[in-house]
Amino acid sequence: MRITILTVPNCPNVPLVRERITTALGGRTAQVELIEVRDEAEAARWGMTGSPTVLLDGTDPFAIAGAPESVSCRLYRDTDGRTDGAPSVQALRQALSGVSAPQAAAGQECCDADVLDLVGRAGRGRRAPAERGLRAVQQAVLRHFAATGHAPQTSVLEAAAAQADRTAAEVLAELDREDFLALDGAGRIRVAYPFSATRTRHRVRLNTGVEVWSMCAIDALGISAMLGQDVVIASSDPVDGRPVTVTCTGGTTVWEPAAAVVFVGRRDGVGPAATLCCDALNFFTSHASAEQWQQEHPEVRGQVVSQARAVEIGEETFGLLLCED
Template sequence: MDWRTAEMRITILTVPECPNVPVVRERITTVLGGRSAEVELVEVREAAEAARWGMTGSPTVLLDGIDPFAMAGAPASVSCRLYRDADGHAEGAPSIQALREVLSGTRPALAAADGQDCCEADLLDPIGRAGRGRRAPAERGLRVVHQAVLRHFATHGTAPEAGALEAVAARAGRTATDVLAELDREDFLILDAAGRIRAAYPFSAVETPHRVRLASGTQVWSMCAVDALGISAMLGGQDVRVSSSDPVSGEPVTVTFTGGAAVWEPADAVVFVGRREGSGPAVAVCCDALNFFTSRTSAEQWQCGHPEISGQVVSQGRAVQIGEQTFRTLLQED
């Protein structure tokens, strides 16, 4: 159908206070170009209501009751909805070009992507160095220096100075400065402008939202939620307590590992696993997009407010599994 030949009814389905609604309304106005159309805004609060409307994320645009951006198999949802353009760029609203093509009937609209559509492997690439893993290679003194840095964090809760690593680096015939620079280039750790260690995943030398208390009493910051969940396994199953907070409500979230078993408070807490587009070190691409939330609803609300981040909510068990798989082997002996 060519939508230019008749007055149409455009319905925007949205959760309350969705930040992407003003964007989609502005783009619809631009595409209409003064043509007559009835545009209504419908707030949807419950999953059952979303199912009745055929809403698969906020915002969902209906043309005379039909979702032209519908993707086969997408479930009803009150979570954030993402749309990808022809270049794969994700936004929280259909592009002007996509809306124009839909309204003119020149081609099918761009398929939408929401949290259910994200490829988990792509999301986890920055965490696991695109499949290369976080255990540094044994060559050129990388592993022994890396492990010395991690053990220092675990013992003292702080990063070591380069001078404390010279003897370890010398075994490979290198200086600590050279080895640390290579570890930084390969994203095993992060150096600041002065060459000091700012982070060595999973640990951070600067304050983050995630505090971890080890069985020894040592307390250390972790880079993200997934990193925090991997520390117990990395330290051989040591009992640890992770303390964080929900970025939306500010309410506390704790995970206590005792004898390898994790207890979460609150019981409905989840982890959001996300990333920004592009390449670069994990600290830039995904660390601040990996957070604890008190509930799935809270995580989905946060996602709606961050359309630049692709991601999905994962269960407690899956979040722990990702952390363990990522960090378990880092301190293993050769």
């Protein structure tokens, strides 16, 4: 068997995936090769949908249908729904034995596989790759939102884009194509996950006093971890408009009402998260209210998740976006 690890240069998860492959092999002999992929064209040629991608005899056993080729980070989800930078040893053993990665149990909603992968760009994460100025501009956009509550003008981003010998408009257009943010018809930023440039149901007050709008409930819950700040989220139940407040302080959350939950859903189709799922990820005052909303919206597939799971998803999705490495 030939095992190929496709990776961007200096990917921090390469040692982890190598170690897990060795463990999964359990002493069996296999040819393991490491190939560095440096641009989107190479990624397309190799079929790499994020770093690291593992191929077994040229086939990706963990491929997600519809995931585009990319040189960005790739995340893998285990059977408990947790994300990691490499397939688990169990998943690798199954793949090496010719068994596909585990799917959702019969009768289980497809939401975890579909919606959360869309929230995280089909398992590749919301953090833009460092190449071509993408991460520098993305982070400049997010920091401007956090400092002012508003989207930056393109001129504010020119210095970050110039580090890669590009214009801000060029980098923003690529970030838009890759669904790291979304532009309007005039090329202005209307979405930079987790932030919205326009009013939404979810208002987040930072401990600096700045107020921002978030795209959805999960985005709102990820802002505290992303900024390393205490925040207060003010939202409302879509069924009856009753308020839902989440106070994030020192890594803990207090929910009001105490029975509040989050519904995570998506519509069928192809497109960015802003179109397919952001308005289907909401806070509800109770499980019953979330179920009522789901029954009233049969076009949305999804499920109710607990407070702890919703916070975990938000942290996993947005916690590393402003890291420098």
